Amino acid sequence: MTTALRRLRNYIDGEFRDAADGRTTEVVNPATGEPYATAPLSGAPDVDAAMAAAEAAFPAWRDLIPAERQKVLLKIADRFEERAEELIAAESENCGKPIALVRSEEIPPMVDQIRFFAGAARMLEGRSAGEYMDGFTSIIRREPVGVCAQVAPWNYPMMMAVWKFAPALAAGNAVVIKPSDTTPASTVLIAEIIGGVLDELGHSRGVFNVICGDRETGRLMVEHKVPAMASITGSVRAGMQVAESASKDLKRVHLELGGKAPVVVFEDTDIAKAVEDIATAGYFNAGQDCTAATRVLVQESIHDEFVAALAKAASETKTGAIDDEDVLYGPLNNANQLAQVKGFIERLPAHAKIEAGGEQVGEKGYFFAPTVVSGLKQDDEIVQNEVFGPVITVQSFADEKQAVEWANGVEYALASSVWTKDHARAMRMSKALDFGCVWINTHIPLVAEMPHGGFKKSGYGKDLSAYGFDDYTRIKHVMTSLDG
CATH class of the missing domain: 3.40.605.10 (Aldehyde Dehydrogenase; Chain A, domain 1)
Known part of the structure; x- marks a missing residue:
């Protein structure tokens, strides 16, 4: 029937x-x-x-x-x-x-x-x-x-x-x-x-x-x-x-x-708080958000600690049915989008490492696991192009100059965020980042009174x-x- x-x-x-x-x-x-x-x-x-x-x-x-x-x-x-x-x-x-x-x-x-x-x-x-x-x-x-x-x-x-x-x-x-x-x-x-x-x-x-x-x-x-x-x-x-x-x-x-928002995390950041907020802003709506916090740049001195904490947060993030109040996000929107996200993971270079997730979830629907990928280089496909899925990439930078160069080194320019306790650094970064929005120690909040829109592509x-x-x-x- x-x-x-x-x-x-x-x-x-x-x-x-x-x-x-x-x-x-x-x-x-x-x-x-x-x-x-x-x-x-x-x-x-x-x-x-x-x-x-x-x-x-x-x-x-x-x-x-x-x-x-x-x-x-x-x-x-x-x-x-x-x-x-x-x-x-x-x-x-x-x-x-x-x-x-x-x-x-x-x-x-x-x-x-x-x-x-x-x-x-x-x-x-x-x-x-x-x-x-x-x-x-x-x-x-x-x-x-x-x-x-x-x-x-x-x-x-x-x-x-x-x-x-x-x-x-x-x-x-x-x-x-x-x-x-x-x-x-x-x-x-x-x-x-x-x-x-x-x-x-x-x-x-x-x-x-x-x-x-x-x-x-x-x-x-x-x-x-x-x-x-x-x-x-x-x-x-x-x-x-x-x-x-x-x-x-x-x-x-x-x-x-589209967007490919850089999330620039400096060594003086409260790692636990940053990871909690970034995971939410990266996986919300299955990462299907042009401002999603899915391209993280972490200062090298805290890189390993940050990646471990983010992988743990990903493993604790839940996707599932619409009536489950414990889930953060549902499925990808359509079969083509699921295939696109899978394709990015399948084409990862040998130097990349999947720290969490990386696979489809469930036997029906278009669900994809919360994913963290580390070990990436600036010119990697997954760093340069919009995945539009629950995938957070992590790169390690040496200093503020390199952070700015890599953050701006994509064709998109919609949104970005800076995580630091140093006010002067935050002001320098907000000036240097070539994006229509710069959040400081947060990522993704919007209000009706403030504009949303980008530059470049x-x-x-x-x-x-x-x-x-x-x-x-x-x-x-x-x-x-x-x-x-």
Whole structure:
């Protein structure tokens, strides 16, 4: 007897719809490796319909006074709280994430972030008006850019959807968002919540649309003539493709791509505390985080002690079922990702040593053991490239100069951390590290008020904060004559 698969649908102009040609893809629960739902595999007609709905809804949404858009976002935040258990269930099934951690680590910050951008809606600041030429006054208008095509990733599908739609809607834009083809369930539920709020408060539901599909669907969205801006969180390859596609008609592009965060540990560090925090920041969400603490550089005088402690912490870290409150993380998101992580381990050079883990866990699903690899060199593949799994690498450095050189010696530049009791050293390192974020004696905390975004191949543009809000606006200069 075959269990019927749940049917997910696109959300376009306030209606749930199948793909125009009826095509679907299966959605797999990574904890079991079995499909549990189908989702539309959207094509050009579906993208056209969503863009037309957003384009039609945009003028009225743009022209609302900011306080009215704030009301909508605050109501959305309230609904997220009221329907938290539904969101948790959708995200846990879709991603294999532990229920308790989604409840404690994702729902509260998401709600807070929506409320932050609700407030930002009323802070459309520009430089002061003034006379910069005799007889004329200049003023600055900050306006929404228009329709935004947004592509969210599979590692945090709910939270990354919030990071995209909340600033865009707050600034007065209309949205068409595509979740990853492996994780559409929670975004479809978000569409139901937002659509209900828009309808309740008397606004067009076409302001927010969800299109399910694959890379081709995303390409069609980015290349469509309607959007004024394309925003993606994803791989470097995907970001480059989006930038290239968007360049054809000079769309704005907002890219949050991969990371290879250095974790620089100096000899004066409290080793026990550092290991505890780094293990958590490296293995949380199965290491599927572009800021994860997975590339550790340890001063040579404490290297052996640190590696032994980290291997012990890895052996005590648990992965498993979504309803087990003792687990730190669940499975990798999909079969391809599991194969990628395995490949990095299989291709390790002879001088590398697996101190803990290194293998798949369980007979079903995509679980991988907490892993520590030591003995690595700066040019090793696993040091240079993003694994995106529960694998922490360790290198030994001699001095501060070498630590900076190796920390910066990758193509990514999203996040980093420094572990030391020496304040002056921490300040020198925070200046020298070429990353969009530098944590000191911690790794991975984020707040809505501070920006998140990187340099180099980690992309450009900021999420969260007033900077992230500004990315969804454009600046207009208005000049008026004073002589009547």
